[in-house]
Amino acid sequence: MPRPPADARAARDAPPEMPAAPTQAGRFEQARRVQSMALLEDYAELIADLLATAGEARPTDIARRLGVTHATAIKAITRLKREGLATALPYRGVFLTEAGEHLAARVKTRHLLVVDLLRAVGVPADAAEQDAEGIEHHVSDITLEAFARFLKEK
Amino acid sequence: MPRPPADARAARDAPPEMPAAPTQAGRFEQARRVQSMALLEDYAELIADLLATAGEARPTDIARRLGVTHATAIKAITRLKREGLATALPYRGVFLTEAGEHLAARVKTRHLLVVDLLRAVGVPADAAEQDAEGIEHHVSDITLEAFARFLKEK
């Protein structure tokens, strides 16, 4: 029996939790869930920016801004459509649904707040811009509120 | 001609950059590179913890702590070995190489610092622990130094 060699076997179990489990496994699971949203968030934010700035969001522009090939961008756009975040008319560019616009707005606000927070604690501008691109996706609403309070009081 | 409808076409090009490009595409590329290390980092950190705490790191324990099946853990361990970060004797547990131990130490320090920083700016303990699990991987050395300075001066 592989039953642990009779040595230090730590505490176990924990009932099946649906929300964000406070256990270590639960934290990893939540981090994986969050990560699976990251790509959609970046696309939504970028598409909203292109629509607001250039009036249109074309696959090629999206791809260039993200540093991927257009084929990769088009596949991601397919996923955005499947998830109800975007629509696209063949050869006519990409648009955001209501849900997509809401997501984009939330993501943009969060992105800016994360950069501001990093700058506020002394992170150089370049590093703040770079790191925020990855960090943002893992900042929960609770944490975001804390960031906002911190910045206001500063 | 798909040449942009004669409308607002923003600035283009940028020579091929190898390090972390300051362009938007460069930031996304760097974020993707960082993300590809995240799994290895979490495994290294966890294995080091199990070795220090229980004296051994078994695939089943690793899997339980990460919230994945043992098959998933074993495949990740295969990648750790391939990357020169771990070794494993069949049915005898997993060990870290020098490189693996160095990575684990760096990752643990960074994890703790990220949690401390979040707490310092007012993030509740639970949210700090949760969000840090994903954020940590995107915190560069530059940013980490800024966090350390901020905490020291506080």
Next chain:
DNA sequence: CGCAAAATGTAGCCATGGCATCACAATGGA
């Protein structure tokens, strides 16, 4: 006009990281 260039879309390949399932190994306890 008509056509070449650019954008778009499609297909197929690969690596990663989940999963379930099955077969084999190890071992503690009856």
Next chain:
DNA sequence: TCCATTGTGATGCCATGGCTACATTTTGCG
């Protein structure tokens, strides 16, 4: 001792997100 239980490992499946290569559509320009 032996065997039921548990750990380990190997496969095979799927989804995601990169890529290249090729086909198709669009449209500005000569």
